[in-house]
Amino acid sequence: MTQFDGKGSQVTVGVPAGRLKPKRVRRNLDLTLWEKLYVFEIIRGMYVTTKHFALNMLGFVLPPRGKKRSVFTVYYPDEKVVLPPAYRGRPVLVMRPDGTERCVACGLCETACPGHAISIVGAERENGERYPLSYVLDMTRCVYCGFCEEVCPKEAIVMSSEYQGLAETDRSRMRYSKEQLLRSEESVKGRIEYIRRIYSKCNY
Amino acid sequence: MGSIKGRLGALRRSGQELLDSGEAERLLGGSVLFTKVESVVNWARKYSFFLYPFVTACCGMEFMSVAGPKYDLDRFGAALPRFSPRQADLLMVVGTISHKQAPVLVKVYNQMTEPKWVFAFGVCAVSGGFYDNYATVQGIDTLIPVDVYVPGCPPRPEMVIDGLMKLQEKVAQERWSDWPRGAAPVTDEAKLTEC
Amino acid sequence: MQLLMFYLLGLGAVVAALIMVTNKRPVRAAMSLIATMSFLAGLYVLLDAHLIAALQLIVYAGAIMVLFLFVIMLLNIEEKEGRLAGSALLWQMIAIAVVGLVFVLMVSVVKLSDNVVPLGEAAALFGTTRAVGKMLFTEYLLPFEIASVLLLAAIVGAVILAKRRIDDSDQ
Amino acid sequence: MVADLIESVAKIVFIFSINLGFFAPILGWVERKQSAVMQDRIGANRANIGKFTIIGLFHPIADAVKVLTKEDFVPAGANKFFHTLAPFICLVPAIATFSVIPFGGQYELFGHHVNLVIADLDVGILFVFALTSLATFGVVLAGWSSRSNWSLLGGLRASAQMLSYEVAMGLAIIGIIMVFGTLKLSEIGAMQENFLHWGIFIQPLGFILFFTCAVAENKRVPFDVPEAESELVAGYFTEYSGLKFVMFWMSEFLEIVTISGILTTLFLGAWHIPFVTDAMLLSFFQFAGPNGATILAMLVNIATFFAKVIFFIWLQMTIRWTLPRFRYDQVMRLCWKMILPLSLINISITGLVLLLWIK
Numbered sequence: 001m002t003q004f005d006g007k008g009s010q011v012t013v014g015v016p017a018g019r020l021k022p023k024r025v026r027r028n029l030d031l032t033l034w035e036k037l038y039v040f041e042i043i044r045g046m047y048v049t050t051k052h053f054a055l056n057m058l059g060f061v062l063p064p065r066g067k068k069r070s071v072f073t074v075y076y077p078d079e080k081v082v083l084p085p086a087y088r089g090r091p092v093l094v095m096r097p098d099g100t101e102r103c104v105a106c107g108l109c110e111t112a113c114p115g116h117a118i119s120i121v122g123a124e125r126e127n128g129e130r131y132p133l134s135y136v137l138d139m140t141r142c143v144y145c146g147f148c149e150e151v152c153p154k155e156a157i158v159m160s161s162e163y164q165g166l167a168e169t170d171r172s173r174m175r176y177s178k179e180q181l182l183r184s185e186e187s188v189k190g191r192i193e194y195i196r197r198i199y200s201k202c203n204y
Numbered sequence: 205m206g207s208i209k210g211r212l213g214a215l216r217r218s219g220q221e222l223l224d225s226g227e228a229e230r231l232l233g234g235s236v237l238f239t240k241v242e243s244v245v246n247w248a249r250k251y252s253f254f255l256y257p258f259v260t261a262c263c264g265m266e267f268m269s270v271a272g273p274k275y276d277l278d279r280f281g282a283a284l285p286r287f288s289p290r291q292a293d294l295l296m297v298v299g300t301i302s303h304k305q306a307p308v309l310v311k312v313y314n315q316m317t318e319p320k321w322v323f324a325f326g327v328c329a330v331s332g333g334f335y336d337n338y339a340t341v342q343g344i345d346t347l348i349p350v351d352v353y354v355p356g357c358p359p360r361p362e363m364v365i366d367g368l369m370k371l372q373e374k375v376a377q378e379r380w381s382d383w384p385r386g387a388a389p390v391t392d393e394a395k396l397t398e399c
Numbered sequence: 400m401q402l403l404m405f406y407l408l409g410l411g412a413v414v415a416a417l418i419m420v421t422n423k424r425p426v427r428a429a430m431s432l433i434a435t436m437s438f439l440a441g442l443y444v445l446l447d448a449h450l451i452a453a454l455q456l457i458v459y460a461g462a463i464m465v466l467f468l469f470v471i472m473l474l475n476i477e478e479k480e481g482r483l484a485g486s487a488l489l490w491q492m493i494a495i496a497v498v499g500l501v502f503v504l505m506v507s508v509v510k511l512s513d514n515v516v517p518l519g520e521a522a523a524l525f526g527t528t529r530a531v532g533k534m535l536f537t538e539y540l541l542p543f544e545i546a547s548v549l550l551l552a553a554i555v556g557a558v559i560l561a562k563r564r565i566d567d568s569d570q
Numbered sequence: 571m572v573a574d575l576i577e578s579v580a581k582i583v584f585i586f587s588i589n590l591g592f593f594a595p596i597l598g599w600v601e602r603k604q605s606a607v608m609q610d611r612i613g614a615n616r617a618n619i620g621k622f623t624i625i626g627l628f629h630p631i632a633d634a635v636k637v638l639t640k641e642d643f644v645p646a647g648a649n650k651f652f653h654t655l656a657p658f659i660c661l662v663p664a665i666a667t668f669s670v671i672p673f674g675g676q677y678e679l680f681g682h683h684v685n686l687v688i689a690d691l692d693v694g695i696l697f698v699f700a701l702t703s704l705a706t707f708g709v710v711l712a713g714w715s716s717r718s719n720w721s722l723l724g725g726l727r728a729s730a731q732m733l734s735y736e737v738a739m740g741l742a743i744i745g746i747i748m749v750f751g752t753l754k755l756s757e758i759g760a761m762q763e764n765f766l767h768w769g770i771f772i773q774p775l776g777f778i779l780f781f782t783c784a785v786a787e788n789k790r791v792p793f794d795v796p797e798a799e800s801e802l803v804a805g806y807f808t809e810y811s812g813l814k815f816v817m818f819w820m821s822e823f824l825e826i827v828t829i830s831g832i833l834t835t836l837f838l839g840a841w842h843i844p845f846v847t848d849a850m851l852l853s854f855f856q857f858a859g860p861n862g863a864t865i866l867a868m869l870v871n872i873a874t875f876f877a878k879v880i881f882f883i884w885l886q887m888t889i890r891w892t893l894p895r896f897r898y899d900q901v902m903r904l905c906w907k908m909i910l911p912l913s914l915i916n917i918s919i920t921g922l923v924l925l926l927w928i929k
Contacts, residue, residue: 039778042889042892045892045893046888046889046892048892049608049888049892050888052607052608052609052610053604053607053608053888056608056610072273072274072610073273073275073279073611073612074274074275075279075612076275076361076362076365077365077369080362081362114334115327115333115334115336116334116336138331139355140327140330140331140355141327141331141332141334141336142327142355143327143333143357144356144357145357163356163360163362163363164362164363164366166354166355166356166359166363166366167352167353167354167359167363167364167366167367167370168352168353168370169351169352169353169371169374170353171331171343171345171353174330174355244635245635245636245639247617247632247635248631248632248634248635248639249632249635249636249639251614251616251617251628251629251632252629252632252633252635252636252637272611273609273610276606276611276612276613278602278606278611278612278613278614279612279613279614279616280614280616281614281616281617281629281632281633283602283614284602285799286804287799287803287804288803288804288807288808288809290643290808290809290810290811290815291804291807291810291811291815293636293640317640317641317642317643317811317812318640318641319640319641384641426652426714430652430707430711433707437704440700449691449693449697450692450696452693452700453696453697453699453700454696456700456701456703456704457696457699457703457736460700460703460704461699461700461703461704461706461733461736462703462733462736465703465706465707465729465733466733468714469710469726469729469730472710472713472722472725473726527692528692528693528696528753
């Protein structure tokens with residue numbers, strides 16, 4: 001299991017897969033005499049927890065060299081996990097360099113959305129190009145399934161890795177307008193590359 | 205003796221009226237001491253949520269993940285699940301609430317002692333999510349007052365912590381007059397089950 | 400100081416006992432009985448009989464009264480009107496009078512025999528665990544053992560009563 | 571006379587302040603933080619005043635203030651008098667029990683005899699049992715007066731469990747009482763000056779049995795069937811909120827301290843440091859003059875005693891976060907079919923050994 005710390009470097013957590021040994025499972029449910037005595041098995045269990053306790057206390061007081069601490073809790077607001085591009089975060093609209101959206105208001109995402117979270121009102125520019133007059137994403141219904149991204153012919157809506165600041169104390173504030181959804185192409189580049197790769201591989 | 209009891213009752217009623225009408229707030233609100241006490245109490249409340257996990261669906265897994273070692277909800281002082289609503293402060297509605305379950309949820313909310321807060325965890329609790337059908341309550345705020353909405357299906361642990369911090373900010377700004385909140389607005393059980 | 404404590408504890412015991420007798424609600428009566436036991440334990444402490452006081456609390460207030468409460472709660476006894484009325488009250492009064500008379504007689508008989516109040520060396524040890532234990536296992540060994548046989552009989556009886564009868568008619 | 575009064579007042583104030591002022595609030599924090607450390611977590615650490623968080627020590631304060639301002643609830647149809655009385659009945663024995671536990675030896679100070687125990691009762695350990703048996707009523711009444719099925723079931727379970735384990739607990743320590751030949755806790759403590767005479771070496775089986783019974787008597791995990799969340803919501807205090815609920819909690823924590831104190835006194839050499847006799851301590855502090863040496867030795871003894879108490883608290887917390895809950899029939903079977911016969915065997919063996927060898 002790998003985890004990304006705040007600076008983007010990769011830290012391995014837990015036992016590497018190669019070193020994991022399958023445990024022999026005893027199918028016989030009857031207790032042996034040793035287990036029926038309870039006391040020794042209880043002491044064995046207490047040994048495990050005490051080992052964790054002692055090592056973690058050591059980790060707090062004398063952290064091992066080169067590592068910050070032995071406890072892998074993420075101090076969330078101060079320290080953030082960097083997510084891999086495969087993670088589906090909040091859907092965003094991709095913005096062209098000139099500030100307009102890529103979306104052509106075809107309505108495919110609106111149709112594909114299982115939660116009916118997207119509602120688009122399309123319009124036409126003077127040059128005959130279609131664009132969404134309003135593009136409302138109801139975050140109270142969005143389930144981060146990624147169907148909209150998958151179905152979009154223009155790579156206009158992608159799942160970003162954003163997950164912060166989505167909680168609200170008021171439900172009406174969770175309807176995101178086009179302006180709130182627009183993100184520059186640069187910021188979602190990783191995801192776009194990823195979907196190109198993965199969708200071609202999976203023969204979509 | 206009876207008259208004394210009656211008088212005491214009248215006094216208490218008038219005091220309650222004073223509190224309810226916000227008159228007490230106006231009289232006391234300006235005083236420095238009162239606001240100080242208020243802020244101390246709010247500080248205590250925001251770091252001491254006893255949860256009531258009303259877990260009905262898959263979001264429960266994510267609830268376990270946020271309460272577990274990696275994200276550790278206990279850091280915010282909110283890791284003491286009390287399964288008796290009398291002792292809980294924060295009702296965490298985790299998962300889909302069907303109309304069959306709505307009366308139970310309302311009952312649990314009404315059983316909680318003041319002050320109490322409600323946390324809508326995941327899209328199903330927030331708005332019904334993609335269960336846009338006859339069986340599912342379209343957002344628990346149609347039943348009980350909700351303080352924080354956390355979207356996501358299920359929400360990432362970070363979103364839940366975000367929501368909890370939003371709630372802490374909200375609690376820090378509360379006034380005495382916000383309490384008691386009283387029973388849920390929907391109390392008619394027939395009404396709960398029919399729609 | 401001791402006198403004051405005695406009067407307080409005695410008053411408490413009497414009041415609690417009265418509440419116990421007059422209250423119609425079973426749980427309240429049981430709770431007042433517990434209070435009476437506790438006050439009595441206090442009185443024993445005043446008499447320097449710490450062992451007896453502790454045993455009073457453990458055995459009577461602790462074990463037996465919990466069982467009483469248990470039964471009351473499990474059976475969920477309703478608050479009924481007093482069953483005794485009219486002429487029964489007279490009988491009650493007579494019974495109380497007779498019991499009181501017997502008690503007074505007993506006390507006077509015991510008082511007349513001089514050796515109740517321990518003197519000299521015995522007084523220093525009075526009420527200690529050692530003294531009580533010695534008395535129990537030397538002078539009063541026979542009554543002690545007979546009491547244990549009685550308890551054994553009670554236990555056997557309880558087991559027999561509680562045991563499910565396995566015979567043909569049961570199936 | 572005045573010196574006596576000062577002495578007893580000082581002792582009472584000391585025990586009260588260390589129990590109610592230190593152990594009761596800090597144990598809530600210890601329980602959370604220790605569980606966190608054992609589970610590779612951080613635990614409560616974000617409550618702050620200004621920039622200070624001091625490893626989450628503000629959290630118990632926050633809990634206390636919040637609980638004080640929480641609505642005090644009495645269910646409709648409940649017996650209000652007993653509902654209010656029950657937590658007090660639970661709390662008072664928990665506080666009072668520590669008065670018979672010696673937290674230090676006996677000293678000659680400024681020509682005055684100082685005995686570091688509030689009430690040096692002749693029946694010491696029996697007094698503890700008497701008070702714990704009274705604590706049962708708090709639980710039973712809490713269960714009954716709430717007029718809730720969960721509460722009633724929890725109360726019944728708790729009372730049955732506490733009654734059963736009290737019997738087993740009483741029998742488990744008879745061995746050690748036979749060895750030391752006294753019920754007085756201060757004498758038992760004084761007899762363990764020699765490291766090899768500690769109760770745990772003389773009565774290892776008695777120690778395990780008594781420890782088990784004590785944890786069960788306190789209704790802690792793994793014996794917390796009366797308040798089992800998965801079965802009985804919160805057991806006998808389901809209908810309690812706010813301060814009254816916390817009183818049950820506090821009595822539980824204080825009982826942990828009391829159990830640790832009794833275990834220390836009976837089995838772990840009370841206030842004695844291993845291989846260090848009182849005379850050695852006194853001669854070590856000779857430089858401070860006779861009275862100064864006594865005071866220093868006294869402080870060392872008190873510190874030793876409380877260090878042992880803290881060790882036992884830690885042990886109980888570790889057990890609490892290690893073991894899963896027993897089923898109810900298992901709890902009862904463990905008591906009547908395992909602990910009771912074992913303690914009887916322990917008593918007979920102790921009696922035989924005393925009669926044949928030691929005599």
